[in-house]
Amino acid sequence: xxxxxxxxxxxxxxxxxxxxxxxxxxxxxxxxxxxxxxxxxxxxxxxxxxxxxxxxxxxxxxxxxxxxxxxxxxxxxxxxxxxxxxxxxxxxxxxxxxxxxxxxxxxxxxxxxxxxxxxxxxxxxxxxxxxxxxxxxxxxxxxxxxxxxxxxxxxxxxxxxxxxxxxxxxxxxxxxxxxxxxxxxxxxxxxxxxxxxxxxxxxxxxxxxxxxxxxxxxxxxxxxxxxxxxxxxxxxxxxxxxxxxxxxxxxxxxxxxxxxxxxxxxxxxxxxxxxxxxxxxxxxxxxxxxxxxxxxxxxxxxxxxxxxxxxxxxxxxxxxxxxxxxxxxxxxxxxxxxxxxxxxxxxxxxxxxxxxxxxxxxxxxxxxxxxxxxxxxxxxxxxxxxxxxxxxxxxxxxxxxxxxxxxxxxxxxxxxxxxxxxxxxxxxxxxxxxxxxxxxxxxxxxxxxxxxxxxxxxxxxxxxx
Amino acid sequence: xxxxxxxxxxxxxxxxxxxxxxxxxxxxxxxxxxxxxxxxxxxxxxxxxxxxxxxxxxxxxxxxxxxxxxxxxxxxxxxxxxxxxxxxxxxxxxxxxxxxxxxxxxxxxxxxxxxxxxxxxxxxxxxxxxxxxxxxxxxxxxxxxxxxxxxxxxxxxxxxxxxxxxxxxxxxxxxxxxxxxxxxxxxxxxxxxxxxxxxxxxxxxxxxxxxxxxxxxxxxxxxxxxxxxxxxxxxxxxxxxxxxxxxxxxxxxxxxxxxxxxxxxxxxxxxxxxxxxxxxxxxxxxxxxxxxxxxxxxxxxxxxxxxxxxxxxxxxxxxxxxxxxxxxxxxxxxxxxxxxxxxxxxxxxxxxxxxxxxxxxxxxxxxxxxxxxxxxxxxxxxxxxxxxxxxxxxxxxxxxxxxxxxxxxxxxxx
Ligand SMILES: [Zn+2]
Ligand SMILES: [Zn+2]
Numbered sequence: 001x002x003x004x005x006x007x008x009x010x011x012x013x014x015x016x017x018x019x020x021x022x023x024x025x026x027x028x029x030x031x032x033x034x035x036x037x038x039x040x041x042x043x044x045x046x047x048x049x050x051x052x053x054x055x056x057x058x059x060x061x062x063x064x065x066x067x068x069x070x071x072x073x074x075x076x077x078x079x080x081x082x083x084x085x086x087x088x089x090x091x092x093x094x095x096x097x098x099x100x101x102x103x104x105x106x107x108x109x110x111x112x113x114x115x116x117x118x119x120x121x122x123x124x125x126x127x128x129x130x131x132x133x134x135x136x137x138x139x140x141x142x143x144x145x146x147x148x149x150x151x152x153x154x155x156x157x158x159x160x161x162x163x164x165x166x167x168x169x170x171x172x173x174x175x176x177x178x179x180x181x182x183x184x185x186x187x188x189x190x191x192x193x194x195x196x197x198x199x200x201x202x203x204x205x206x207x208x209x210x211x212x213x214x215x216x217x218x219x220x221x222x223x224x225x226x227x228x229x230x231x232x233x234x235x236x237x238x239x240x241x242x243x244x245x246x247x248x249x250x251x252x253x254x255x256x257x258x259x260x261x262x263x264x265x266x267x268x269x270x271x272x273x274x275x276x277x278x279x280x281x282x283x284x285x286x287x288x289x290x291x292x293x294x295x296x297x298x299x300x301x302x303x304x305x306x307x308x309x310x311x312x313x314x315x316x317x318x319x320x321x322x323x324x325x326x327x328x329x330x331x332x333x334x335x336x337x338x339x340x341x342x343x344x345x346x347x348x349x350x351x352x353x354x355x356x357x358x359x360x361x362x363x364x365x366x367x368x369x370x371x372x373x374x375x376x377x378x379x380x381x382x383x384x385x386x387x388x389x390x391x392x393x394x395x396x397x398x399x400x401x402x403x404x405x406x407x408x409x410x411x412x413x414x415x416x417x418x419x420x421x422x423x424x425x426x427x428x429x430x431x432x433x434x435x436x437x438x439x440x441x442x443x444x445x446x447x448x449x450x451x452x453x454x455x456x457x458x459x460x461x462x463x464x465x
Numbered sequence: 466x467x468x469x470x471x472x473x474x475x476x477x478x479x480x481x482x483x484x485x486x487x488x489x490x491x492x493x494x495x496x497x498x499x500x501x502x503x504x505x506x507x508x509x510x511x512x513x514x515x516x517x518x519x520x521x522x523x524x525x526x527x528x529x530x531x532x533x534x535x536x537x538x539x540x541x542x543x544x545x546x547x548x549x550x551x552x553x554x555x556x557x558x559x560x561x562x563x564x565x566x567x568x569x570x571x572x573x574x575x576x577x578x579x580x581x582x583x584x585x586x587x588x589x590x591x592x593x594x595x596x597x598x599x600x601x602x603x604x605x606x607x608x609x610x611x612x613x614x615x616x617x618x619x620x621x622x623x624x625x626x627x628x629x630x631x632x633x634x635x636x637x638x639x640x641x642x643x644x645x646x647x648x649x650x651x652x653x654x655x656x657x658x659x660x661x662x663x664x665x666x667x668x669x670x671x672x673x674x675x676x677x678x679x680x681x682x683x684x685x686x687x688x689x690x691x692x693x694x695x696x697x698x699x700x701x702x703x704x705x706x707x708x709x710x711x712x713x714x715x716x717x718x719x720x721x722x723x724x725x726x727x728x729x730x731x732x733x734x735x736x737x738x739x740x741x742x743x744x745x746x747x748x749x750x751x752x753x754x755x756x757x758x759x760x761x762x763x764x765x766x767x768x769x770x771x772x773x774x775x776x777x778x779x780x781x782x783x784x785x786x787x788x789x790x791x792x793x794x795x796x797x798x799x800x801x802x803x804x805x806x807x808x809x810x811x812x813x814x815x816x817x818x819x820x821x822x823x824x825x826x827x828x829x830x831x832x833x834x835x836x837x838x839x840x841x842x843x844x845x846x847x848x849x850x851x852x853x854x855x856x857x858x859x860x861x862x863x864x865x866x867x868x869x870x871x872x873x874x875x876x877x878x879x
Contacts, residue, residue, distance in 0.1 A: 050810050051802070057815040058796045059786045060523065077805070084774045084801045092792065100805075102796040137809070325546060326553035342525070342562045346554050350517065350546045357521030357811050410811070 013209055013238055014259040014281070018383065022256035024249060024278050026382045031259060031282065033158040033209070037068055037106045041259070041281040042382070043375050044272075045069040045110060046368065047289065050076045051101030054289050055357070055364040055410075058102040064338040064365050066372050069108025071263075071284050072097065073115045074152060078143070079136035086151060095156025095206050110261070111157035111208070112241070113148060116284055117265045120169040127165050129183060145183075149191035153198055156206035161241045161261070162188045164213030172217065180215050181225045188212055189228075192236040209238035211261060216244030219251055230254035248278040269300060269315060269374065270400055273391050276378060287402060288371060292363040294405035295320045295352045297331035297339075298370040302377035303390035304397030312399045317345075319363070320407030324349040337369035338362075352407055360410050479618065480662035480689040482507075482721050488841040491871040492713060492740030495836035498534075498721055500618040501660045502558070502566040505534045506833055507721060508737045510728065510825040511568060511745040516541045517561040519822075520750045521815045524563045529786065530822045531830070533565040534618070536745050539611055540572035548614045556616030568745070569617035570725070571608045571651075571666075574626045574694075585625050587643065605650040609663075613656045621692060622651040624666040629700040629708075637670035644668045645682045652686060664723060666694035671704045673711045680715045691716055692723040693741070702732075702863035706739060710870060713740030730759065730828055734848055735864050737832050738841070738871050749825050753817035756807035758800075759824050761851050767803040767817070775800040785823035787816045842873045849875055 012032060019027035029041040046053045046067040053061055053070060061067060077085045077097075090099035098109055114134060121133035121140050131142040148163045165183040172180060191210065198204040212229050215222045229237050230252065239259040242248060248260070262283040266272050275283055291298060296316040305313075317324075317331065330340035331348065339348075339362035351359030381390045481499040488494070496507040512519055512527070513536040519527050527535065537557050546560070554560050557567055576583050576590045583592040589604035605623040612620040624647060625640035627633075648665050655663050665683040669675035683691070693712050696705050709724060716722055721742050727733065728746020736744065749759055756768035760780040765772070767779070776799045778788040789795020798816055806813030835844035845868060853859040857876060865875050 050806050050813075052806065052810050052812040055521075055811060057526075057812040057819070058798075059526065059529075059819070060815075064523070064525075080773065084805070087774055088776050088799070088801065090797075091790075099791070099797060100799065100802055102791075102798050102802065105791065325550050328554065328559070338523070338525070344562075346546070346550070347517075347560055347562065350550075350560060354516040354518070354541070354545045356516050356518040357815075358518040358523065360811075361521055361523060361815075 022253045023251045026277050026387050027279060028379060028382050029281050033108055036108050036158060039068050040379055042276045042378055043068060044283050044285055044371060045071050047284055047286060048072045055360045062104045065368050067368055071110045074113050075134040075136055079138045097155040097157055109157045110159040111152055112161040113163055116263045117286055118168050132163060145187040149194050153195060153207050154203050157208045159211055160208045161211045161213055162191050166243050177221055181222050184215060185225050185228050192233055210236060211239035211241050212237045213241040214247045218246050218249060226252060268401060288367050291316060291402055292360055292367050293409040295407045296403055297363055298367045299332045300398055302374050303393035308396050313397055314403055315398050316403045318403055318406055319348045320352055331366050337366045339366040479660050482719055486837045488836050489839055490842045491738040491873060493737045493836045493841050495833045500566045502618050503533060505566060507742040508829050508832055509534060509743050510829045511536050512750055512822045513745055513747045517557055520818045521811055522818055524561055526819060530819060531826045536568050538575060539569045540575040542615055543572060543611050548611055551614040558616060566618040568619040569612050569615050571621045571623040573623045576603060605647040606654040609651050609654040619662050619664060621664050622648045622666055624668055624694055626695060629670050629695050641668045641675055641679050648683060648686055662689040664688055664690040664692045666692045667712055668695050671700060676708055676711050680712050690721045692725055694725050697726045706867035709736055709739045709741055731861060731864055735867050738868055749821040750818045753821050754814045758817055759821045763852060767800050768807045772800040772804045779820050785820045787820045845873055
């Protein structure tokens with residue numbers, strides 16, 4: 001098996017350790033940023049909301065998870081006229097964004113413009129020639145490309161994704177494709193020029209590596225942009241941000257050495273495997289927090305159990321199911337995460353039923369641990385040359401989709417959603433509306449679903465007369 | 466065992482009170498309370514993990530704040546997960562993975578305060594099922610049985626709770642008498658006196674004679690610990706202090722004294738001076754959810770605009786994991802970041818809960834240290850000076866008055 005190792009413009013930041021082909025093939029690599037843990041790829045990074053991986057305070061992130069890095073969107077920080085983050089000067093002179101969000105030093109910090117998945121902007125607020133629509137705490141606004149390029153360089157992220165004209169949620173006509181390509185090239189060129197001007201200047205000491213956002217199209221359809229990356233900007237762009245799986249299909253050799261960060265909003269473990277099979281190095285997975293919020297503990301390994309089961313197994317365990325109420329076993333047999341070693345299904349069942357925030361904290365810890373194991377197994381499989389076969393095994397062992405949500409999730413934080421039109425379903429059940437909007441309140445009155453017989457059955461009190 | 470240590474009440478060994486020092490001026494005491502799940506320092510603040518979980522904190526995080534005794538609410542655990550489940554699991558420690566001590570209330574207080582239609586009869590608390598409105602009954606025997614299933618290290622008697630602000634003296638008198646009768650029923654029903662320490666709850670509203678009478682009656686029942694109940698904040702602080710002071714005066718030196726539902730820093734330090742040892746309150750963790758940080762200089766509402774660009778730690782010099790700098794192994798969380806996340810991501814409230822619990826446990830630790838070194842009056846002077854920016858005019862009158870009663874005049878410098 002041939003091993004390609006081309007490490008041109010990205011210096012030693014990214015090394016391909018093993019690869020069979022430049023396109024549409026899985027590869028092993030190592031991502032090394034100064035001061036951070038070296039990340040063996042393929043791997044994932046966590047997704048933050050207002051600077052934190054949902055449910056995980058930073059002490060828990062550091063001590064109870066093995067998450068190696070995070071993707072953080074700038075739009076979570078710029079609702080105020082002068083974003084406080086821009087004014088922050090950490091006393092130890094280190095990264096503003098890292099210190100502001102209290103992210104551990106060893107964690108990789110990737111900064112982009114928008115969440116993944118982003119809240120889709122209404123047509124009235126769409127990208128323009130010099131700006132993109134972003135969703136902030138107080139509503140949509142336009143973020144100027146030059147403002148983005150100037151600001152992000154001062155924040156001390158390890159990796160900065162340039163601003164692209166990514167048409168979230170919309171298909172592109174051929175005229176619009178030309179526009180998107182032109183804009184993305186222009187913005188990136190300008191960003192690179194600014195970086196060069198600012199390099200070494202006070203305030204810009206912690207410049208990160210610059211990743212180029214590819215438009216969610218095949219490379220052939222954005223040829224002009226790809227050429228610019230491969231030629232004019234080849235010494236300035238250290239990686240690629242991928243927004244559609246089709247982009248991987250004809251990725252040319254000239255930019256194949258660059259690390260590929262997947263922001264395609266994969267929805268299932270199978271989709272993760274497909275992206276990796278097509279050559280993704282680092283991936284973000286919005287479904288992990290979705291599963292956590294649904295009260296589901298991930299329950300799969302790669303490639304799967306030794307014996308292929310007669311019927312496909314579920315990818316997760318729904319802890320809303322009351323049969324777990326007295327079950328003292330771990331969420332997943334043999335799991336070594338904090339939730340599984342110190343707690344059990346019965347507690348999770350109770351916490352979910354009682355709508356206690358800790359339930360989602362523990363699930364988030366467990367689910368990220370399962371994902372850690374998943375990626376370790378993926379890397380071993382690629383190293384052993386059995387990846388294709390193992391994907392096939394996985395596909396036969398497990399159901400294609402994650403389990404449906406049956407219980408109620410945590411209270412939806414309103415700023416994560418904007419009304420996308422009339423007739424939109426309510427995000428929170430009405431009963432919660434009487435509580436304060438600032439978070440999940442402990443329900444003080446008994447659940448309306450409890451009847452007197454239930455209460456008596458539980459020994460809480462007896463029926464009177 | 467130190468020579469001053471009392472013999473445990475007959476049939477019990479769930480609790481041992483080890484007095485370490487007494488303040489030579491006030492009635493403050495420093496002690497170690499030995500419970501089934503390990504020793505705890507007194508005086509102590511106990512955070513409230515209502516439904517076997519403290520506002521999103523993992524038991525590990527709670528342990529790291531220094532907490533070794535927290536509360537669970539019997540009423541809530543009785544509803545969820547329910548007694549059968551608790552029995553099947555093996556109690557609340559097992560349920561929540563908490564290796565340290567738990568105290569449970571009796572459920573009566575919440576029954577009465579949360580269910581408007583609750584009615585108290587000699588048998589127990591009658592209430593309508595919140596679902597189908599059918600009548601239900603919670604008796605002292607039920608409450609103890611439930612607390613036995615929970616397996617808490619300290620359990621409370623079911624009492625007849627009346628708001629101290631009730632004008633109905635006859636009702637208060639009868640409730641006090643009933644609480645005494647219910648204590649007898651609770652003692653008789655208690656299955657695990659060797660592992661769970663039952664506390665009586667002294668009632669009597671704001672009537673000092675009634676409080677004294679109740680105290681005498683309950684002391685005769687010789688429970689391992691004593692609680693002062695019915696002071697839930699509606700009364701004037703001076704009345705509160707008068708009740709605490711009147712009761713502690715009569716209590717033996719050999720037992721812990723728990724004032725229920727108290728958690729404001731001023732209330733804690735004054736109550737300790739009046740001779741109380743144990744306190745619980747949902748306020749420090751509930752208020753965290755609203756972005757409030759409890760500090761030695763008062764409560765800061767970090768959701769206020771003025772903190773958006775405040776890059777100082779929540780409280781300078783605080784040793785909690787949030788406030789400590791990264792170089793000291795902490796997170797270096799700034800007020801601006803709490804502002805940024807408060808009410809948007811629950812992790813922001815978790816951070817504040819950690820700080821607030823740390824602060825109150827630390828405050829009690831400093832009180833204890835001051836009592837051991839017999840410098841508690843000086844500690845009180847320093848505490849109020851810091852809390853009110855050195856402005857004596859801002860000191861709460863009730864606190865000044867109450868402390869005068871135990872020999873400390875805050876208005877006179879040492
Ligand atoms: Zn686990
Ligand atoms: Zn602190």
